[in-house]
Amino acid sequence: MENESRPKVYVTRKLHFNAAHRMFNPSWSDEKNAEVFGLCNNPNWHGHNYELEVTVVGSPEPETGYVFDLSRLKRIIETRVINKVDHKNLNLDVEFMRGIIPSSENFVVAIWNELKEAVAPATLHLIRLYETPRNFVEYRGEASA
Amino acid sequence: MENESRPKVYVTRKLHFNAAHRMFNPSWSDEKNAEVFGLCNNPNWHGHNYELEVTVVGSPEPETGYVFDLSRLKRIIETRVINKVDHKNLNLDVEFMRGIIPSSENFVVAIWNELKEAVAPATLHLIRLYETPRNFVEYRGEASA
Amino acid sequence: MENESRPKVYVTRKLHFNAAHRMFNPSWSDEKNAEVFGLCNNPNWHGHNYELEVTVVGSPEPETGYVFDLSRLKRIIETRVINKVDHKNLNLDVEFMRGIIPSSENFVVAIWNELKEAVAPATLHLIRLYETPRNFVEYRGEASA
Amino acid sequence: MENESRPKVYVTRKLHFNAAHRMFNPSWSDEKNAEVFGLCNNPNWHGHNYELEVTVVGSPEPETGYVFDLSRLKRIIETRVINKVDHKNLNLDVEFMRGIIPSSENFVVAIWNELKEAVAPATLHLIRLYETPRNFVEYRGEASA
Amino acid sequence: MENESRPKVYVTRKLHFNAAHRMFNPSWSDEKNAEVFGLCNNPNWHGHNYELEVTVVGSPEPETGYVFDLSRLKRIIETRVINKVDHKNLNLDVEFMRGIIPSSENFVVAIWNELKEAVAPATLHLIRLYETPRNFVEYRGEASA
Amino acid sequence: MENESRPKVYVTRKLHFNAAHRMFNPSWSDEKNAEVFGLCNNPNWHGHNYELEVTVVGSPEPETGYVFDLSRLKRIIETRVINKVDHKNLNLDVEFMRGIIPSSENFVVAIWNELKEAVAPATLHLIRLYETPRNFVEYRGEASA
Numbered sequence: 001m002e003n004e005s006r007p008k009v010y011v012t013r014k015l016h017f018n019a020a021h022r023m024f025n026p027s028w029s030d031e032k033n034a035e036v037f038g039l040c041n042n043p044n045w046h047g048h049n050y051e052l053e054v055t056v057v058g059s060p061e062p063e064t065g066y067v068f069d070l071s072r073l074k075r076i077i078e079t080r081v082i083n084k085v086d087h088k089n090l091n092l093d094v095e096f097m098r099g100i101i102p103s104s105e106n107f108v109v110a111i112w113n114e115l116k117e118a119v120a121p122a123t124l125h126l127i128r129l130y131e132t133p134r135n136f137v138e139y140r141g142e143a144s145a
Numbered sequence: 146m147e148n149e150s151r152p153k154v155y156v157t158r159k160l161h162f163n164a165a166h167r168m169f170n171p172s173w174s175d176e177k178n179a180e181v182f183g184l185c186n187n188p189n190w191h192g193h194n195y196e197l198e199v200t201v202v203g204s205p206e207p208e209t210g211y212v213f214d215l216s217r218l219k220r221i222i223e224t225r226v227i228n229k230v231d232h233k234n235l236n237l238d239v240e241f242m243r244g245i246i247p248s249s250e251n252f253v254v255a256i257w258n259e260l261k262e263a264v265a266p267a268t269l270h271l272i273r274l275y276e277t278p279r280n281f282v283e284y285r286g287e288a289s290a
Numbered sequence: 291m292e293n294e295s296r297p298k299v300y301v302t303r304k305l306h307f308n309a310a311h312r313m314f315n316p317s318w319s320d321e322k323n324a325e326v327f328g329l330c331n332n333p334n335w336h337g338h339n340y341e342l343e344v345t346v347v348g349s350p351e352p353e354t355g356y357v358f359d360l361s362r363l364k365r366i367i368e369t370r371v372i373n374k375v376d377h378k379n380l381n382l383d384v385e386f387m388r389g390i391i392p393s394s395e396n397f398v399v400a401i402w403n404e405l406k407e408a409v410a411p412a413t414l415h416l417i418r419l420y421e422t423p424r425n426f427v428e429y430r431g432e433a434s435a
Numbered sequence: 436m437e438n439e440s441r442p443k444v445y446v447t448r449k450l451h452f453n454a455a456h457r458m459f460n461p462s463w464s465d466e467k468n469a470e471v472f473g474l475c476n477n478p479n480w481h482g483h484n485y486e487l488e489v490t491v492v493g494s495p496e497p498e499t500g501y502v503f504d505l506s507r508l509k510r511i512i513e514t515r516v517i518n519k520v521d522h523k524n525l526n527l528d529v530e531f532m533r534g535i536i537p538s539s540e541n542f543v544v545a546i547w548n549e550l551k552e553a554v555a556p557a558t559l560h561l562i563r564l565y566e567t568p569r570n571f572v573e574y575r576g577e578a579s580a
Numbered sequence: 581m582e583n584e585s586r587p588k589v590y591v592t593r594k595l596h597f598n599a600a601h602r603m604f605n606p607s608w609s610d611e612k613n614a615e616v617f618g619l620c621n622n623p624n625w626h627g628h629n630y631e632l633e634v635t636v637v638g639s640p641e642p643e644t645g646y647v648f649d650l651s652r653l654k655r656i657i658e659t660r661v662i663n664k665v666d667h668k669n670l671n672l673d674v675e676f677m678r679g680i681i682p683s684s685e686n687f688v689v690a691i692w693n694e695l696k697e698a699v700a701p702a703t704l705h706l707i708r709l710y711e712t713p714r715n716f717v718e719y720r721g722e723a724s725a
Numbered sequence: 726m727e728n729e730s731r732p733k734v735y736v737t738r739k740l741h742f743n744a745a746h747r748m749f750n751p752s753w754s755d756e757k758n759a760e761v762f763g764l765c766n767n768p769n770w771h772g773h774n775y776e777l778e779v780t781v782v783g784s785p786e787p788e789t790g791y792v793f794d795l796s797r798l799k800r801i802i803e804t805r806v807i808n809k810v811d812h813k814n815l816n817l818d819v820e821f822m823r824g825i826i827p828s829s830e831n832f833v834v835a836i837w838n839e840l841k842e843a844v845a846p847a848t849l850h851l852i853r854l855y856e857t858p859r860n861f862v863e864y865r866g867e868a869s870a
Contacts, residue, residue, distance in 0.1 A: 007867070008869045009834065013859065015859075055863075059869045060830040063752075065828030065830055066828055
């Protein structure tokens with residue numbers, strides 16, 4: 001390690017939750033919602049097993065070898081995200097999703113906002129959210145040009 | 146193959162769907178439902194990505210080497226199960242679950258009943274249903290003693 | 291469900307733990323241990339992330355639709371197995387493995403013995419233990435002829 | 436273990452290979468082959484990453500705790516199966532598939548025949564062959580009634 | 581979302597296909613081909629189950645919450661790639677691979693070229709191609725210095 | 726490919742090993758070690774099945790279509806890393822970890838240092854190390870500001 005006095009290491013913890021949701025734009029007619037969102041617009045909801053990966057970045061502490069204690073990272077993610085969304089309805093039950101169309105894209109940005117202050121002195125680097133094993137979204141806190 | 150003129154081979158096709166549901170016994174009070182079912186009783190629903198494995202058994206046809214054409218098996222499962230449950234609410238939207246508490250156990254038995262006649266001349270052997278990557282149920286058409 | 295008044299359903303819960311171990315027969319010389327067990331005999335130990343699948347069988351309770359409440363099954367497995375083996379040394383730290391060579395085969399039988407009384411009124415059906423993603427063992431409480 | 440002097444334990448090793456093949460019945464016209472086998476009949480072949488699981492059953496040897504040394508099991512499977520099929524064409528290159536339509540069903544029975552004598556004193560119990568992550572076949576040496 | 585008026589979100593869809601191929605440089609002798617490419621040079625072909633991940637990047641549309649409708653993304657990938665390669669021979673059957681040695685590296689670049697114009701107004705960000713569960717390649721449209 | 730004369734492609738090989746370790750800072754008291762590292766400080770060790778992904782980057786050679794021959798990459802990783810750590814104790818048996826607290830973060834940096842010179846003329850891009858299916862670390866050779 002002598003030749004890498006301050007290596008930058010990315011550390012990821014994966015957690016699981018499930019939730020119901022429905023794609024719905026309240027400013028549209030039911031017909032337009034059904035046409036645009038198809039099956040995802042079902043008024044009686046549908047749901048997913050989500051897999052959530054949270055990546056922080058920093059240098060390992062010399063005394064512990066840890067960038068961030070993963071037990072502590074797990075507790076932070078549980079308190080700030082999992083406990084608010086697990087076995088919940090994303091349209092109705094989740095304060096931090098109020099007024100937001102619960103697409104995976106909007107959801108991953110909202111999760112970022114719940115976590116970004118909480119991982120200091122490490123830096124939040126990436127949130128990856130699997131809606132199904134075949135679909136996932138990623139957010140790194142970047143803004144479009 | 147000479148020494149196994151009629152080998153018995155099990156053939157499995159795996160499919161995916163997602164749905165909302167809620168654990169709820171209508172003959173109980175809300176309090177008892179909440180106490181027994183916990184998070185799974187959320188009145189606003191929750192949901193899952195289900196993985197469904199359907200296994201049929203038979204001997205390979207000499208002319209094709211197939212026990213059952215897997216494209217045809219896929220279409221049967223889609224028509225009889227997936228199209229009725231995908232992006233649906235198991236308590237409200239699914240005819241073959243009407244009046245049934247949508248536990249994975251009851252759900253797998255109901256799926257068996259939808260499929261058992263449809264796979265002749267092969268025999269339906271096993272339905273395995275993953276509710277999450279950590280929980281699954283299996284039914285083989287057996288009755289308890 | 292009318293036509294299956296007492297269906298027999300298998301319910302599985304998967305849990306994860308990690309442990310160190312070493313293949314070692316104390317009645318053999320070091321040379322024979324090294325020759326028979328190879329890398330697995332390393333005196334400084336090696337270790338695995340184990341995946342444990344516990345399957346119980348029974349009929350769904352009419353009032354809940356459950357064969358066995360999976361939260362309760364998880365707690366039983368944690369209390370009787372996971373808490374005794376997770377982040378432990380199977381040769382040194384685990385009371386129920388005392389005097390037993392910690393092969394996967396012996397380990398899965400010992401886990402069965404820890405759990406078989408605890409899942410009544412359901413019946414313990416199968417323990418499957420992955421030592422690596424490429425190796426696993428299974429025990430159903432059967433004896434050889 | 437005292438109360439299970441001769442437990443019967445199932446031990447599985449998973450291996451990987453890839454191969455080309457083509458579904459084709461030489462006694463049929465090209466038109467009939469195309470109609471029955473569809474995409475799988477492509478005259479220029481297609482291929483798969485196969486996953487092969489081989490399960491043997493027996494009682495753990497008291498001196499080793501092993502039913503069957505998994506390194507030895509791996510070598511047997513490599514010698515008798517993997518080396519003959521990996522990066523090969525199942526229709527053209529594989530002696531033990533000569534004259535057999537290379538469906539997964541026929542292939543799994545042929546693999547069983549290659550292995551059944553070689554795992555004594557354990558007993559070959561199950562061959563499971565994944566053709567894709569969504570399709571698999573199983574053979575236990577059983578014959579149809 | 582107030583504080584992230586134009587978040588940049590990456591959206592990925594994973595699809596599956598299988599194909600035969602053979603590593604072969606037509607300007608080399610058979611001996612040199614065999615020496616360099618080994619098993620992958622088998623004149624009778626071999627094959628793989630490929631997993632293809634396509635990632636696009638953009639900002640969620642305020643009206644839908646979508647960067648790109650995933651059903652539409654799936655159809656584009658099927659039309660432009662999957663239907664041309666699934667159950668095909670990459671050396672013989674695929675127009676967009678004509679004259680190209682079908683290594684995973686060359687294949688992933690060719691897939692990029694098939695898709696890059698088709699995902700506007702989102703931007704194609706990454707193609708990841710698994711040849712086996714243990715090998716994958718990635719292309720982001722970058723050129724070497 | 727004409728329009729991408731020198732595409733930059735990332736190529737990854739995944740390998741597996743298992744090892745024992747223990748989180749321990751020798752300059753601390755046993756009490757402080759137990760308090761900070763918890764279960765991971767077990768004096769009798771614990772262990773993991775590690776998954777190691779090594780990514781190199783370069784342009785495909787025109788004559789082979791390869792950025793780097795994956796068989797050769799596999800042999801390099803086996804010689805320089807896997808053979809030194811598989812079935813070993815990271816605190817006691819591994820020369821390149823001597824004096825380093827064997828956190829995943831420190832371990833991934835040390836693996837980078839073992840490999841970075843060995844993959845020329847390609848460039849080492851990323852080491853990803855899974856300690857469990859739910860935890861992984863990544864290193865790209867970057868230093869913190």
